[in-house]
Amino acid sequence: MKTIFSSPSDAEDAYYDAIDEGDLEKMMSVWANSEDVACLLPMRPMVYGRRAIQETWTQLLTPEYRVDISVNHLRWIEQGNVAIHLLEEVVTPVDSNQPQPPIYASNVYCRNGAGWQLLLHLNSPAPPPMPAGVLPPLPGN
Amino acid sequence: MKTIFSSPSDAEDAYYDAIDEGDLEKMMSVWANSEDVACLLPMRPMVYGRRAIQETWTQLLTPEYRVDISVNHLRWIEQGNVAIHLLEEVVTPVDSNQPQPPIYASNVYCRNGAGWQLLLHLNSPAPPPMPAGVLPPLPGN
Numbered sequence: 677m678k679t680i681f682s683s684p685s686d687a688e689d690a691y692y693d694a695i696d697e698g699d700l701e702k703m704m705s706v707w708a709n710s711e712d713v714a715c716l717l718p719m720r721p722m723v724y725g726r727r728a729i730q731e732t733w734t735q736l737l738t739p740e741y742r743v744d745i746s747v748n749h750l751r752w753i754e755q756g757n758v759a760i761h762l763l764e765e766v767v768t769p770v771d772s773n774q775p776q777p778p779i780y781a782s783n784v785y786c787r788n789g790a791g792w793q794l795l796l797h798l799n800s801p802a803p804p805p806m807p808a809g810v811l812p813p814l815p816g817n
Numbered sequence: 818m819k820t821i822f823s824s825p826s827d828a829e830d831a832y833y834d835a836i837d838e839g840d841l842e843k844m845m846s847v848w849a850n851s852e853d854v855a856c857l858l859p860m861r862p863m864v865y866g867r868r869a870i871q872e873t874w875t876q877l878l879t880p881e882y883r884v885d886i887s888v889n890h891l892r893w894i895e896q897g898n899v900a901i902h903l904l905e906e907v908v909t910p911v912d913s914n915q916p917q918p919p920i921y922a923s924n925v926y927c928r929n930g931a932g933w934q935l936l937l938h939l940n941s942p943a944p945p946p947m948p949a950g951v952l953p954p955l956p957g958n
Binding site: 755756760780798 | 860892895896921929942945
C-alpha cells in the first residue's frame with residue numbers, strides 16, 4: 677500500500693527516518709513514482725529516474741553503510757504545489773562515531789493526487805570558514 | 818519594466834547571459850520578486866531572499882570576476898507550475914582562460930502571474946572519476 681504524505685515535512689521525516697533505519701521501502705515511498713526525479717549524493721554522480729535512485733539506495737541502506745543522520749532546518753520555500761526545503765545534514769557513520777562536517781541538502785517536493793512527493797534531493801558541500809573581511813572566491817574556483 | 822519569461826528556458830537563457838555579460842539588471846530579472854528564493858554558489862554560504870542574492874551578484878558581476886560560462890543540459894523535470902533544470906556548468910575566468918572542472922547546477926523555476934521565475938539556484942561539485950568496479954563512498958564521507 678502506497679504511503680500518502682499530507683505535507684512535505686511528513687515526506688521529509690520519512691526520508692531521514694529511512695536513512696536512520698536502513699529502510700529501503702520507506703525511502704522509496706517518499707520519491708515520486710516517475711522517471712522525472714533526481715538525486716545527488718556526496719561524491720557520487722547525479723542519478724535520474726526512480727529505478728536508478730532505488731538502485732543507489734539499495735546499495736547504501738545496508739549495514740555496511742549504516743549512519744546516523746541529523747538535520748538543521750535552514751529555510752522552507754513554498755509556492756502552490758511546490759515546496760523546497762533547505763537544510764544542513766550531519767552524518768555520523770555508526771562504526772566510526774565521528775560526525776562529518778555539515779553539508780547542505782535541498783529537497784524539492786511536489787503535491788499531486790498522490791500527496792506530497794520528493795522530486796529532487798541534492799547535497800552540496802558547505803563552504804570552508806572564511807577569515808573576516810575576505811571576499812569569497814569566484815564561482816567555479 | 819519587469820521582464821516576463823514565458824518559459825523556464827527563456828529565464829535560464831537570461832540567467833547565463835547575465836553572467837556572460839556582467840549584467841546585474843538582467844540577472845535580477847530572472848529571480849522571483851520574493852524573499853522565498855535561495856542561491857548557493859561554489860565555496861560560498863547559501864544566501865536567502867532577493868536582497869541578499871542581489872548583493873551577491875553585485876559583488877560578482879564586476880570586471881574583476883568576469884567569466885565565460887557554458888552549460889551542458891542534463892535533464893528537465895517539469896510538473897505543473899514547477900520546472901527543474903539539471904545541468905553542468907563550465908566556468909572559464911576571462912583572465913586565466915583556463916576552464917574549471919564542470920560542476921553541477923540545479924535551477925528551480927515556478928510559474929505564477931509574472932511568468933516563469935527562478936526560485937533556487939544550487940551548485941554542487943561533480944564527483945571525481947572513480948576506478949571501474951569500486952563502490953562509491955558513503956554519503957557524508
